[in-house]
Amino acid sequence: MLNKNWMESRYTLGSLVARSAAMQRLVRQASLQTHSDASLLVVGDTGTGKSMLSRAIHNSSSRGPLPFVAVAAARLTPDACESILFGNAQGESGALARAAGGTLLLRDVEELGPVAQERISQLLSSAAFTTAAGERCTVNFRLMCTGHTGDLAERLARGMFSEELYSQLSSSVLTMPTLTERNADIPYLVSDILRNFAERERVSRPSVPYHYMELLTRVEWPENVQQLRNHVESVMALSDGRFDPAIVLAHFEETASPQSLKSLVQELLHKLVVAPQAASASATN
Known part of the structure; x- marks a missing residue:
């Protein structure tokens, strides 16, 4: 490390x-x-x-x-x-x-x-x-x-x-501007956080699902970059370097700002979990 x-x-x-x-x-x-x-x-x-x-x-x-x-x-x-x-x-x-x-x-x-x-x-x-x-x-x-x-x-x-x-x-x-004032930076901040995390922990850098990144830009972060970094690094650690949708959503429910969170999380759950499962089931029938 x-x-x-x-x-x-x-x-x-x-x-x-x-x-x-x-x-x-x-x-x-x-x-x-x-x-x-x-x-x-x-x-x-x-x-x-x-x-x-x-x-x-x-x-x-x-x-x-x-x-x-x-x-x-x-x-x-x-x-x-x-x-x-x-x-x-x-x-x-x-x-x-x-x-x-x-x-x-x-x-x-x-x-x-x-x-x-x-x-x-x-x-x-x-x-x-x-x-x-x-x-x-x-x-x-x-x-x-x-x-x-x-x-x-x-x-x-x-x-x-x-x-x-x-x-x-x-x-x-x-x-210093708040994260709300620099919302356009969030995708690049996440990329930077992942690069530093992977380098520090000597692990491979994961790819980020589009819908997950979209959610990160839409959720409020009262504690700004620090909270965003803590969230991304916690998800990385809990999911062994992968973006497991279930872990991502559970962590959001515990740590992110509650405003409009429920509908956003349900939307992401549908896109990352429900829709792929439905498509897979349809393909096997």
């Missing part, structure tokens, strides 16, 4: 699925960010691929060969913030030192608490920091952040997120 980090290290803007107008527009905007060192905020709904876009921008920039260090903002609690960012007395390097020359990504930045917000704001204002070992270092990395559109806006409105820090983090802002 191939290492996930190794696969992610290959992401570039050119490898992103961008057949839809929404994604083509985003990739054009993102390409401008590969020539910048200014802080970048990538916002969007759950599962839209914010971290993947951040990694692709890093890999496509001059910092690409250098470290890409991702830290979940929720981990930066008052007790853990200092050691995670700046290292500890036992000699472990902090995220800031490990990201030297490259990129530091703060995931789900809206989850930063007051202590971490203040500490990061001070860091950005001074452009320098002191490690746990007492070494004074200048900031030599690009800071990127991801944030959930609604959650971040709500915390700003309620005064739970520093406006000063938000201003520091959002020199540039990119917004």
